[in-house]
Amino acid sequence: MSIKTTLMAGLSLMVLPLAACSNEGTPPQLAPESPAIAAPETPTPPVAPAASAAVADSPQSCLSERGKVAADRLVERCLAVSGATRPPCNVQNPCAMMENEITRNCDSGPADGTKPAECAA
Numbered sequence: 001m002s003i004k005t006t007l008m009a010g011l012s013l014m015v016l017p018l019a020a021c022s023n024e025g026t027p028p029q030l031a032p033e034s035p036a037i038a039a040p041e042t043p044t045p046p047v048a049p050a051a052s053a054a055v056a057d058s059p060q061s062c063l064s065e066r067g068k069v070a071a072d073r074l075v076e077r078c079l080a081v082s083g084a085t086r087p088p089c090n091v092q093n094p095c096a097m098m099e100n101e102i103t104r105n106c107d108s109g110p111a112d113g114t115k116p117a118e119c120a121a
Contacts, residue, residue, distance in 0.1 A: 062093060072091065
């Protein structure tokens with residue numbers, strides 16, 4: 001057998017398997033169409049009431065609730081008895097928040113029973 005015949009035989013062996021993979025003559029196969037998947041409907045949240053109604057439900061600042069003099073006095077009492085690092089003693093907070101801070105700290109006073117004068121006010 002000659003070299004030419006051997007090369008041709010080897011080349012044929014390599015090309016034949018590739019020819020079997022050809023799609024010529026047959027239309028391409030398409031995946032069956034699947035129905036479109038719709039995103040699940042999310043319920044629409046209820047419409048929020050007007051902003052003015054939300055403000056009416058929120059607690060007022062102590063300043064607007066009692067005025068400057070009374071709010072400042074409450075802040076001073078709160079700061080005098082509070083042991084918190086960042087106490088809620090601010091005229092912009094509700095008076096009830098500061099009063100609760102005063103009550104909490106006065107009720108848990110020192111072991112010897114002495115309480116600051118601000119607890120009696």
